[in-house]
Amino acid sequence: MTSDTQAQTQTSGSCCSGSAASSGGCADTGAVTTVYAVTGMTCGHCEGAVSEEISALPGVSSVKAEAATGKVTVTSAAPLDEEAVRAAVDEAGYELTGRA
Ligand SMILES: [Cu+2]
Numbered sequence: 042m043t044s045d046t047q048a049q050t051q052t053s054g055s056c057c058s059g060s061a062a063s064s065g066g067c068a069d070t071g072a073v074t075t076v077y078a079v080t081g082m083t084c085g086h087c088e089g090a091v092s093e094e095i096s097a098l099p100g101v102s103s104v105k106a107e108a109a110t111g112k113v114t115v116t117s118a119a120p121l122d123e124e125a126v127r128a129a130v131d132e133a134g135y136e137l138t139g140r141a
Pocket of ligand 1: 082083084085086087088
């Protein structure tokens with residue numbers, strides 16, 4: 042008599058179920074994480090410079106740059122314009138080569 046196990050209703054569409062709440066995307070989680078590939082970073086100072094510039098972009102809540110891997114993980118409230126990120130990386134003195 043374990044019929045209860047089937048009582049677990051699937052939370053399908055938990056992301057986009059509230060269609061009226063957010064138009065144009067799955068903003069339910071409240072954050073978007075994108076990983077970019079950046080060349081030229083060699084040390085912690087580079088990581089800091091890249092992080093600082095990207096952090097200044099509107100909507101960005103956190104940036105994690107890794108010189109060892111050349112990857113920059115950016116968390117933002119909404120998807121970022123890649124050109125804006127590229128410009129920020131360029132401003133720091135490095136080059137964004139695309140998404141990692
Ligand atoms: Cu450096």
